[in-house]
Amino acid sequence: MTPEIKYELSGCGVLAVTIARPDKKNALTNEMYGALADAIARANDDDEIRVLLIQADGDTFSAGNDVSEFAAQSTGDGPKEPNVVRFLQGLANARKPLVAAVQGKAVGVGTTMLLHCDYVLLSEEAQLITPFVNLALVPEAASSYLLPLRIGHARAFEMFALGEAVPASAAVAWGIANKVVPNAELRAEAHLVAEKIAAKPIGSLTAMKRLMRDAEKLIAQMDCERSIFVERLASAEAKEAFAAFAQKRQADFTRIVRQKM
Ligand code: COA
Numbered sequence: 001m002t003p004e005i006k007y008e009l010s011g012c013g014v015l016a017v018t019i020a021r022p023d024k025k026n027a028l029t030n031e032m033y034g035a036l037a038d039a040i041a042r043a044n045d046d047d048e049i050r051v052l053l054i055q056a057d058g059d060t061f062s063a064g065n066d067v068s069e070f071a072a073q074s075t076g077d078g079p080k081e082p083n084v085v086r087f088l089q090g091l092a093n094a095r096k097p098l099v100a101a102v103q104g105k106a107v108g109v110g111t112t113m114l115l116h117c118d119y120v121l122l123s124e125e126a127q128l129i130t131p132f133v134n135l136a137l138v139p140e141a142a143s144s145y146l147l148p149l150r151i152g153h154a155r156a157f158e159m160f161a162l163g164e165a166v167p168a169s170a171a172v173a174w175g176i177a178n179k180v181v182p183n184a185e186l187r188a189e190a191h192l193v194a195e196k197i198a199a200k201p202i203g204s205l206t207a208m209k210r211l212m213r214d215a216e217k218l219i220a221q222m223d224c225e226r227s228i229f230v231e232r233l234a235s236a237e238a239k240e241a242f243a244a245f246a247q248k249r250q251a252d253f254t255r256i257v258r259q260k261m
Contacts, residue, residue, distance in 0.1 A: 004021040036054075062110030097197050123181060151174040
């Protein structure tokens, strides 16, 4: 249990899961991944839960993985069985519909988790950012497969390689999200949509969702990404990126000799 992930089950069967670490822009720690994975597992098994709604406190949906935990993993100090694996596999295997309400920036896994959500609402100033290459890493959460599938290779390559922010309007136009709403209305709108979905026949919803997603393919892609991700974490390039973040400076990769993959 961590206070940085909150749960609330409504009478309509909507389990709202709130990422609540706003002072660190909702950067996700191993403990938080564990709590998110538990929520998805609970939703799978609990007949009272018909829809899972992911939302976040503060001005940022999520700054992605906690970079200090990446730094620890890069020197072999990370957890032996990181909860992120359970969380990502949980997203791929989620039985109940996932709705997301995204305000401000969604960085890294903050964006890639949305590719597993079934209905995504963005606030007007939401921005999707996938800076894996800037951190000398590779995409995860099966996003190396799902993002080009959703938006085409050209846009996906640009998002991954340049790591620049994609505004909410473009995210909807490209098919990453469903709808843009004013920030003040985001949470209420997301609850309305979640309640509307929760009122549908759950047997039909879960069967439809299963037909629409190839969980086996997604998990195979995640495994493939993970083996490269772990190698990249230990690279001199990634260590420079994490040090630069901690020291609040630009990373300088120019003096690092190219390493063999
Ligand atoms: N991991 C750990 N801490 C993070 C974090 C992350 N991913 N993102 C933000 N924080 C922390 C900052 O270190 C800062 O902590 P401090 O107040 O103790 O110094 C606090 O959250 C506020 O962040 P700050 O950078 O001052 O806010 P901002 O509004 O200027 O920028 C972001 C917000 C999200 C754009 C920026 O923090 C950022 O780029 N974070 C890193 C994102 C990232 O690379 N994630 C990994 C993706 S794979």
